[in-house]
Amino acid sequence: MDGHELLGDPLRNRGTAFTTAQRGELGLDGLLPPVVETLEEQADRAYRAFLGYAKPINRHIYLRQLQDTNETLFYRLVTDHLDEMLPVVYTPTVGEACTRFSDIYRRPRGLFVSYPERGRLREVLRNRPHREVDVIVVTDGQRILGLGDQGVGGMGIPIGKLGLYTAVGGIHPARTLPVLLDVGTDNEELLAHPRYLGWRHHRVTGADYDGFIDAFVDAVRAELPDALLQWEDFATPHARPILARYRDRLRTFNDDIQGTAAVVLGALTSAVTMTGGRLRDQRVVLAGAGSAAIGVADMIRTAMVADGLTDEEAARNFWIADVAGLLVGSRTDLSPEQRRYARDGEARPLAEVVRDATPTVLIGLSTVRGLFTEQIVRDMAAGTDRPVIFPLSNPTSHSEADPADLAAWTDGRVLVATGSPYPPLEVNGRSVPVAQSNNVYVFPAMGLAVTAAKATRVTDGMLVAAATALGEAAGATDAPVAPLLPPIADMRAVAAEVAVVAAMAAVEDGVAPEATEAGLREAVRKTQWEPAYPD
Ligand SMILES: NC(=O)c1ccc[n+]([C@@H]2O[C@H](COP(=O)([O-])OP(=O)(O)OC[C@H]3O[C@@H](n4cnc5c(N)ncnc54)[C@H](O)[C@@H]3O)[C@@H](O)[C@H]2O)c1
Numbered sequence: 277m278d279g280h281e282l283l284g285d286p287l288r289n290r291g292t293a294f295t296t297a298q299r300g301e302l303g304l305d306g307l308l309p310p311v312v313e314t315l316e317e318q319a320d321r322a323y324r325a326f327l328g329y330a331k332p333i334n335r336h337i338y339l340r341q342l343q344d345t346n347e348t349l350f351y352r353l354v355t356d357h358l359d360e361m362l363p364v365v366y367t368p369t370v371g372e373a374c375t376r377f378s379d380i381y382r383r384p385r386g387l388f389v390s391y392p393e394r395g396r397l398r399e400v401l402r403n404r405p406h407r408e409v410d411v412i413v414v415t416d417g418q419r420i421l422g423l424g425d426q427g428v429g430g431m432g433i434p435i436g437k438l439g440l441y442t443a444v445g446g447i448h449p450a451r452t453l454p455v456l457l458d459v460g461t462d463n464e465e466l467l468a469h470p471r472y473l474g475w476r477h478h479r480v481t482g483a484d485y486d487g488f489i490d491a492f493v494d495a496v497r498a499e500l501p502d503a504l505l506q507w508e509d510f511a512t513p514h515a516r517p518i519l520a521r522y523r524d525r526l527r528t529f530n531d532d533i534q535g536t537a538a539v540v541l542g543a544l545t546s547a548v549t550m551t552g553g554r555l556r557d558q559r560v561v562l563a564g565a566g567s568a569a570i571g572v573a574d575m576i577r578t579a580m581v582a583d584g585l586t587d588e589e590a591a592r593n594f595w596i597a598d599v600a601g602l603l604v605g606s607r608t609d610l611s612p613e614q615r616r617y618a619r620d621g622e623a624r625p626l627a628e629v630v631r632d633a634t635p636t637v638l639i640g641l642s643t644v645r646g647l648f649t650e651q652i653v654r655d656m657a658a659g660t661d662r663p664v665i666f667p668l669s670n671p672t673s674h675s676e677a678d679p680a681d682l683a684a685w686t687d688g689r690v691l692v693a694t695g696s697p698y699p700p701l702e703v704n705g706r707s708v709p710v711a712q713s714n715n716v717y718v719f720p721a722m723g724l725a726v727t728a729a730k731a732t733r734v735t736d737g738m739l740v741a742a743a744t745a746l747g748e749a750a751g752a753t754d755a756p757v758a759p760l761l762p763p764i765a766d767m768r769a770v771a772a773e774v775a776v777v778a779a780m781a782a783v784e785d786g787v788a789p790e791a792t793e794a795g796l797r798e799a800v801r802k803t804q805w806e807p808a809y810p811d
Pocket residue numbers: 419420421422423511512531532533536563564565566567568569597598599600626640641642643644647668669670671674694695696713714715716
């Protein structure tokens with residue numbers, strides 16, 4: 277590699293931080309301005325440049341460009357300013373980046389695996405930019421946040437998620453692989469877009485789709501048998517069947533179903549601690565019955581059983597409503613997973629469900645902006661002292677409610693967590709951060725746990741352990757107002773702690789080699805990469 281090529285390799289490029297001696301040895305003389313800088317000095321310049329952009333999308337484009345130029349510098353910057361940059365590299369701005377992917381595209385990253393190449397998927401995988409991979413995040417772009425089908429633009433999500441595997445989890449950036457499965461798009465606007473960069477074709481469906489997914493998984497197992505495969509933003513009709521099909525065959529999990537459920541259980545555990553109640557006594561209304569909502573219900577139900585209920589009693593604590601109303605036994609459109617929660621009577625709308633059920637907990641995974649109306653929230657707040665309300669749909673433009681409204685409509689009694697970031701609430705003259713109940717609190721820790729413990733599967737036990745550790749890390753007390761999850765600035769330390777607990781669960785479940793807690797702690801520590809130039 278000559279000097280010029282070296283500067284084009286984001287993993288090895290140090291830009292102005294190459295020393296005088298290195299510049300001489302590596303053929304870099306004349307290719308850089310004369311001053312030699314430290315990483316901190318470079319990060320200071322990059323931060324000022326970042327602040328120079330007013331719009332979040334332009335900040336996102338700047339940071340993505342930095343990531344493609346010098347990854348050490350990118351991760352130093354993001355790690356040092358996580359609170360401020362998480363909403364820019366990730367939700368909600370990453371949603372806009374996906375919708376505008378074909379317009380803002382600069383450079384390739386990751387692998388585009390498209391249907392027309394289905395006969396040669398191993399060759400495509402062999403073209404991966406880096407040989408050794410710990411974590412793959414894959415999407416087919418069909419359900420990007422609450423924004424629907426984004427086709428090839430969905431690639432923004434695996435890139436964003438893996439950026440956090442590194443910034444939060446500490447997985448080495450060269451050991452991550454974003455993958456976009458391009459099976460076409462049913463988004464007519466994209467199909468008509470003159471600059472659309474994906475395969476211009478309607479979505480492949482049925483047996484052809486299933487066969488393609490199978491061929492992809494076979495190629496992953498052949499080429500990267502030790503990698504963790506995370507499924508992300510698949511539409512509900514595919515998400516669960518894919519998870520069921522592969523979860524016992526390789527290291528794999530679905531982030532929207534399982535990662536989401538673990539973080540919600542963690543935040544709910546904090547809320548219940550704060551109210552002084554028991555999990556088993558909560559009456560939960562869920563708005564939305566997609567794969568995220570049912571995943572959340574299943575995990576809370578399991579935790580209620582651990583808290584002393586029978587499975588049947590626990591299921592009776594849920595009222596789940598989707599676009600057609602309450603899930604009831606007389607409906608013919610329910611999947612087996614949904615039917616477990618079906619209740620008697622009519623398929624009444626959410627507002628009626630909230631009036632009848634007198635819930636203590638209201639969770640939104642519906643993609644519908646403003647679904648939690650003032651009336652619904654006031655009705656709920658009339659029946660419980662501390663209403664627990666989680667509007668979890670992303671991005672912000674699809675959130676079921678704004679925390680400030682929830683606080684106003686409940687006279688400050690609400691315990692809130694949101695999917696997308698929101699500014700702090702003013703409560704009795706105090707500024708209280710709003711917990712972001714987003715799977716980012718769990719997936720980097722899962723990657724770290726699987727990698728450090730050499731786990732061969734992702735078990736329910738590992739996810740429940742992660743949820744419990746997260747709830748404990750929030751440090752909830754019976755104080756009247758406090759955030760339900762740890763601060764974002766502490767996320768890296770929390771991920772390491774959650775990873776140790778999940779790794780211990782992997783050993784206990786028999787999917788990882790025997791190891792002590794101290795051994796796993798050391799393995800997690802050693803796995804975590806620090807953004808710094810090596811000596
Ligand atoms: N906070 C997080 O970490 C997190 C994680 C996963 C998903 N999500 C968000 O959850 C949302 C849903 O994801 P999904 O994969 O389950 O999607 P989905 O499209 O499968 O599910 C949406 C559900 O909402 C229902 N719905 C639509 N309109 C409704 C209405 N007016 N009243 C009640 N229900 C209604 C639909 O019938 C469906 O059951 C997305 O916005 C996604 O961004 C957030």
